[in-house]
Amino acid sequence: MPPRILIAYATKHETTREIADAIAATLKEQGIDAEARHVGTVDTLSGYDGFVIGSPIYMGKILKEAKQFVNHFADALHERPVAAFAVGMSCKDLTDENCRKVETAMEPVTGRIRIRGEMGMFAGRMNPSFVPVIGRFMRYDEAKTEDARDWEAIRAWAGRLLEWFGIAAK
Numbered sequence: 147m148p149p150r151i152l153i154a155y156a157t158k159h160e161t162t163r164e165i166a167d168a169i170a171a172t173l174k175e176q177g178i179d180a181e182a183r184h185v186g187t188v189d190t191l192s193g194y195d196g197f198v199i200g201s202p203i204y205m206g207k208i209l210k211e212a213k214q215f216v217n218h219f220a221d222a223l224h225e226r227p228v229a230a231f232a233v234g235m236s237c238k239d240l241t242d243e244n245c246r247k248v249e250t251a252m253e254p255v256t257g258r259i260r261i262r263g264e265m266g267m268f269a270g271r272m273n274p275s276f277v278p279v280i281g282r283f284m285r286y287d288e289a290k291t292e293d294a295r296d297w298e299a300i301r302a303w304a305g306r307l308l309e310w311f312g313i314a315a316k
């Protein structure tokens with residue numbers, strides 16, 4: 147049986163789901179039985195040898211579903227191989243300040259679970275329709291349609307997961 151890895155993601159507008167799917171595809175190319183699932187649909191961690199947790203950032207925070215997943219499974223994930231990634235437009239320009247903001251946003255994950263390897267920080271996608279009416283006075287009101295995802299960087303990061311997890315590729 148090939149090793150199994152779960153990529154558990156949260157998303158509002160599917161950007162992070164597509165990134166999770168690309169991570170799963172990269173792992174499958176390495177002979178892994180990888181499965182990308184929305185955090186809300188995961189009710190057991192049994193049968194998996196490694197885990198990847200991903201969430202977009204909205205207003206400086208990860209989605210509450212991602213936090214709930216981590217809080218619910220923190221004990222079960224203890225000492226198991228876990229990696230994490232964040233998706234946000236601030237990841238387009240990974241200055242020290244932006245990295246700190248992403249790290250702060252991810253604290254609900256990193257404060258509860260030991261993360262292996264480097265945290266993934268991936269630029270996302272923006273669309274004016276993503277901005278709620280209540281937020282129209284904020285900076286994101288000038289949102290243009292833009293897909294800043296760097297698929298090569300995403301696949302390169304995914305390609306290092308097995309090494310970080312100590313799982314041999316087939």
Ligand SMILES: Cc1cc2nc3c(=O)[nH]c(=O)nc-3n(C[C@H](O)[C@H](O)[C@H](O)COP(=O)(O)O)c2cc1C
Binds near residue numbers: 163
């Ligand atoms: C209202 C709003 C607030 C956002 N706040 C942030 C933020 O604080 N930091 C950031 O890096 N990106 C921010 N973004 C960009 C999102 O993270 C980006 O659109 C992401 O791709 C959404 O992923 P999803 O489609 O999986 O929900 C924001 C986007 C919107 C619409």
